[in-house]
Amino acid sequence: MSTSTIITSESPSRALVAKLSDYLELTKPRIVLLELIVASAAACLAAPHTLDMQVLLFALAGTGLVAASASIANQWWERSSDAHMPRTEDRPLPAGRVSSAEAILLSLVTLLAGMAILVWRVNMLTALLGLASWMLYVVIYTPLKTRSSFNTTVGAVAGAIPIIMGWTATGTPLGLNAWSLAGVLFLWQFPHFMAIAWIYRHDYAAAGHRMLTVVDPSGMRAGAQAVLGAAVLIPVSLIPAVVPTSGSPLLYLTWSFTLGTILLGLSIRFAIFRDEISARFLLRASLIYLPAWLAMLLVVTL
Ligand code: HEM
């Protein structure tokens, strides 16, 4: 086979793979994956012995598609400001690898497909929650980023909704346990994001995003919000131990309290030092906290 034949036969498939990987990058796959992990855990906890696997798979597909659509729409909206931040300048839209029309079409198709799955294969409540989360994230949170540091609280509500979707997908009525799961996910986002907001504070300022670390460059308010979120998270995360449906409460209480205390300790360290190392530690710990906490909740419940 001649060199030219190899090039012409390989190039289209390489181009296709590159295009698909750009499309995947638009969906913020790691955030979607963690959202799906927490939604699956919530479904297992809502219906420990009666979980319908088919409904769970449809719920995950629908939630994943709607969340992916929201991230694509968010990146389309922020295509100009993303070009001003080193962290985001190489994203497919600012780098010009994907056009605006492609992104809009992809966001629309994933939104419609996800909503159709949730409406017809899961239930209406879960579908409405998905739509509410999409609207909050895209229509309220995204434009609010350049206007008010309150944006993080709105983003945290959008980010906490998928865990409730996992619960409602099973048809189980929302009770104290469900609200405690949603509360943990909501509160968790403050240490998670305040660490990020500190690490990338110069990026955010350059892009015109009014994050707390831009409004207050001393980092005192970001530190305080991280500490407050982590502190309130501890009692909220203990609620499943006192609700009768859970299994061995002592093991869960000990584990959950320990994890929460570590997150609080790292938040306090971040609030005191407000440096890159303590922020990166806190960010990493936040990403370990969620799966570690949910794993134990599942172990003692199932
Ligand atoms: C106010 C809400 C949130 C904001 C503003 C936020 C923002 C961010 C940002 C900017 C990063 C990138 C950090 C970097 O590049 O170093 C990140 C990372 C991450 N976030 Fe969040 N996040 C929020 C909520 C959530 C939620 C609800 C989840 C899932 C349950 C989540 C999961 C992740 C994961 C898995 C990563 C690491 C992987 C990656 O960098 O893509 N985040 N977050």
Ligand SMILES: CC(C)=CCC/C(C)=C/CC/C(C)=C/COP(=O)(O)OP(=O)(O)O
């Ligand atoms: C079902 C459904 C619609 C779920 C939505 C879940 C979801 C996408 C949550 C995202 C939470 C969030 C505020 C992320 C940061 O976005 P950012 O714009 O601050 O991040 P960036 O600066 O990296 O773009």
